[in-house]
Amino acid sequence: MKSAAKAMQAEDSAETGAQQIRDAIREAIVERRLSPGTKLSESDVGNLFNVSRTLARAALQALSYEGLVSVEKNRGAFVAYPSPEEARQIFSARRLVEPGILREAAARITADDISQLKQLLLEEGRLMSERGQTARRAEIKASGDFHLMLAEISGNAIMQRFMEELVARSSLVIALYGQSTASSCGHSEHGEIISAIESSDLDRACRLMLHHIAHIETDLDLRERKSLGLKEAFEL
Amino acid sequence: MKSAAKAMQAEDSAETGAQQIRDAIREAIVERRLSPGTKLSESDVGNLFNVSRTLARAALQALSYEGLVSVEKNRGAFVAYPSPEEARQIFSARRLVEPGILREAAARITADDISQLKQLLLEEGRLMSERGQTARRAEIKASGDFHLMLAEISGNAIMQRFMEELVARSSLVIALYGQSTASSCGHSEHGEIISAIESSDLDRACRLMLHHIAHIETDLDLRERKSLGLKEAFEL
DNA sequence: GTGCAGAAAATCGTATACAATTCCGCCGGC
DNA sequence: GCCGGCGGAATTGTATACGATTTTCTGCAC
Numbered sequence: 001m002k003s004a005a006k007a008m009q010a011e012d013s014a015e016t017g018a019q020q021i022r023d024a025i026r027e028a029i030v031e032r033r034l035s036p037g038t039k040l041s042e043s044d045v046g047n048l049f050n051v052s053r054t055l056a057r058a059a060l061q062a063l064s065y066e067g068l069v070s071v072e073k074n075r076g077a078f079v080a081y082p083s084p085e086e087a088r089q090i091f092s093a094r095r096l097v098e099p100g101i102l103r104e105a106a107a108r109i110t111a112d113d114i115s116q117l118k119q120l121l122l123e124e125g126r127l128m129s130e131r132g133q134t135a136r137r138a139e140i141k142a143s144g145d146f147h148l149m150l151a152e153i154s155g156n157a158i159m160q161r162f163m164e165e166l167v168a169r170s171s172l173v174i175a176l177y178g179q180s181t182a183s184s185c186g187h188s189e190h191g192e193i194i195s196a197i198e199s200s201d202l203d204r205a206c207r208l209m210l211h212h213i214a215h216i217e218t219d220l221d222l223r224e225r226k227s228l229g230l231k232e233a234f235e236l
Numbered sequence: 237m238k239s240a241a242k243a244m245q246a247e248d249s250a251e252t253g254a255q256q257i258r259d260a261i262r263e264a265i266v267e268r269r270l271s272p273g274t275k276l277s278e279s280d281v282g283n284l285f286n287v288s289r290t291l292a293r294a295a296l297q298a299l300s301y302e303g304l305v306s307v308e309k310n311r312g313a314f315v316a317y318p319s320p321e322e323a324r325q326i327f328s329a330r331r332l333v334e335p336g337i338l339r340e341a342a343a344r345i346t347a348d349d350i351s352q353l354k355q356l357l358l359e360e361g362r363l364m365s366e367r368g369q370t371a372r373r374a375e376i377k378a379s380g381d382f383h384l385m386l387a388e389i390s391g392n393a394i395m396q397r398f399m400e401e402l403v404a405r406s407s408l409v410i411a412l413y414g415q416s417t418a419s420s421c422g423h424s425e426h427g428e429i430i431s432a433i434e435s436s437d438l439d440r441a442c443r444l445m446l447h448h449i450a451h452i453e454t455d456l457d458l459r460e461r462k463s464l465g466l467k468e469a470f471e472l
Numbered sequence: 473g474t475g476c477a478g479a480a481a482a483t484c485g486t487a488t489a490c491a492a493t494t495c496c497g498c499c500g501g502c
Numbered sequence: 503g504c505c506g507g508c509g510g511a512a513t514t515g516t517a518t519a520c521g522a523t524t525t526t527c528t529g530c531a532c
Contacts, residue, residue, distance in 0.1 A: 016309060016485070041513070052487045054290075057514090061294065065301040067394075073252060074493050074514055089392045096336035096395065104332070156325045158303075159332065162398060252515070277483070288517045293484090310484055310523050 021049050021059035029068050029079055030144070030171045031137040036081040040069065066165050068172065080172055084222040087173040091217050094166050097159065098147065098213065099206040104154040106197050106205065113153050117194050120146055124187055140171060146190045170216075177220040189215065254294035257285050261295060265304050265315055266380070266407045267373040272317040276305060302401050304408065316408055320458040323409040327453050330402050334383065334449060335442040337399065340390040342433050342441065349389050353430050356382055360423055376407060382426045406452075413456040425451065 025045070028034045045056035060077040063069035071077040082090065120142065127139040144167040151163040189212040196205035261281070264270045282292035296313040299305035307313045318326065356378065363375040380403040387399040425448040432441035 018485095043513075053514090054486060054488090058294075058297065061297065062301065065298065075495095076513070086393075089394050092340070092392055093394045093398075096340070096392075097333055100332035100336075104328070156328055156332075157322075158325050158329045158402075162329075166394075254515095279483075289484090290516060290518090311525095312483065 017051055018055045018058035018062065021045065021051065021055060022062045024049070025059060025063060026066070026068060026168065029063075030168050031140060032171065032175045033137070034079050036079050036172055036176050038079045040077045040079065042077070067169050080169070082169065082173050082176065084177070084224055087177060087220065087222055090166060090169050090173055091213060094170070094213050095210060097162065097166075098150075098209050101151050101154045101156075101159055101163065102193075102197075102205055102209050103202055104156065104159075105150045106200075106202055108155050109153055109197065113149075114194065114198060117146070117149060120149060121187075121191055121194065124190070128187055143187070143190070144168075144171065173220065174216070177222055179221050180219050252291075253287055254291045254298065257281065257287065257291060257295035258298045260285070261299060262302070262304060262404065265299075266404050267376060268407065268411045269373070270315050272315050272408055272412050274315045276313045276315065278313070303405050316405070318405065318409050318412065320413070320460055323413060323456065323458055326402060326405050326409055327449060330406070330449050331446060333395065333398065333402075334386075334445050337387050337390045337392075337395055338429075338433075338441055338445050339438060340392065340395075341386045342436070342438055344391050345389055345433065349385075350430065350434060353382070353385060356385060357423075357427055357430065360426070364423055379423070379426070380404075380407065409456065410452070413458055415457050416455050 025034070025040070034040075040060060042053045042056045042060065045060065046053045049056070060069055060071060064071045064077065068080050069077050070080045124139065124142040124146070127135050127142055130139075147167055148160070148163055151160040154160070189208065193205055193208045193212065196202075196208055261270070261276070270276075276296060278289045278292045278296065281296065282289045285292070296305055296307060300307045300313065304316050305313050306316050360375065360378040360382070363371050363378055366375075383403055384396070384399055387396040390396070425444065429441055429444045429448065432438075432444055
């Protein structure tokens with residue numbers, strides 16, 4: 001309900017209404033307030049934001065292009081439920097592009113950028129030590145923001161958009177298959193990467209980045225979770 | 237009309253009507269039947285395909301997410317007109333991801349894949365020697381398909397989709413800023429890359445790929461083309 | 473002829489209406 | 503009791519309707 005109110009207040013924004021709805025839903029998905037598989041009916045979304053189905057539908061379509069929502073013909077839209085294979089591909093893509101982004105970012109980075117990165121790191125650490133759902137959600141967001149900021153620094157808007165997609169989908173994967181409570185990125189690894197950049201040791205930075213991504217993947221249990229709703233579900 | 241890479245997904249009236257329209261327009265853009273800057277009004281598109289504005293709008297929205305169409309609020313949709321900076325970023329992105337894709341593809345490639353690649357090459361060569369608009373258009377498509385097939389072989393659907401976007405946008409850039417009539421890729425370079433893959437010389441293949449992309453860029457004149465609609469336009 | 477205000481036309485943004493499809497419970501047959 | 507078919511409700515797919523914004527055209531003053 002309060003999200004609906006938020007949508008109303010920003011009514012006279014520059015963007016078309018569908019964009020705001022899309023952003024609101026995306027944020028909810030990335031922060032894991034919406035679980036994978038949840039049905040997002042057009043009417044419900046429309047009612048929630050006090051708009052017609054037209055706009056709700058447009059927002060859902062947009063999210064499906066980002067891979068955060070899957071729409072099935074004549075059946076509706078659902079929060080994406082990435083398969084293990086999809087999960088592997090997402091992280092494979094990250095391993096493929098993030099070192100390159102890191103290199104480009106390092107080539108253009110300014111002192112101001114570095115201090116911003118460090119501030120992000122600090123914030124991340126602060127949230128980690130806090131308790132509570134909201135802190136947890138903010139932490140998830142912050143740890144993704146580190147990777148996104150590197151993409152931003154790289155100065156390539158296309159890669160930046162791609163990284164936004166990958167980070168968002170990673171959040172879904174972690175929500176589904178993550179095991180440890182340490183929800184997302186190893187915080188300290190972010191710091192080490194910054195250090196390596198500062199000392200202009202690019203190779204080391206890239207190695208750390210790859211290690212970091214691998215580390216996140218290690219925390220996943222990517223076994224096919226079939227229906228499982230059988231005897232196995234009850235014999236424990 | 238049987239592009240191998242189009243092995244995308246089934247038919248039987250496939251997806252919702254908007255998708256077909258989107259694909260048709262995308263093809264027209266990539267084959268340069270639609271020039272950058274051309275206005276795509278919702279009504280016109282709808283009439284052209286005998287559907288309502290609703291579907292036309294959905295298709296245009298979809299294309300805007302791919303960067304092939306830019307929609308301006310309350311003004312309409314236009315075939316994208318990438319700025320020189322955008323063009324640089326597109327090719328920068330390709331330099332960043334294509335070597336990685338190539339490596340993954342090489343790791344999974346089969347004999348059958350190689351023969352398909354070679355066949356694509358042959359087709360490309362044949363089209364090159366032909367005259368006429370339609371041959372030219374088919375050639376443009378074929379030269380892009382080489383890169384797309386590598387992405388497909390890599391087995392990563394996410395990277396494949398990203399490459400589809402990059403190749404399509406590259407076509408726009410070449411249409412805008414390309415100088416030589418040799419519309420697109422150096423044909424022979426594709427062959428060399430295949431050879432390097434065949435002999436398992438990955439480093440060489442990557443070097444060739446980077447060189448190949450650089451070669452395409454060399455053919456661009458990325459100077460800001462301001463209005464130019466002034467005296468310069470008439471004094472020649 | 474030039475320039476500008478204002479109306480008319482065209483086009484987009486959003487809502488609503490209707491058709492098509494799927495989902496779900498009910499019922500009779502076996 | 504279980505299975506398969508048959509409405510009715512719910513939901514999506516598409517079209518149309520209407521208000522808002524932009525563009526174009528017209529006419530009058532200068």
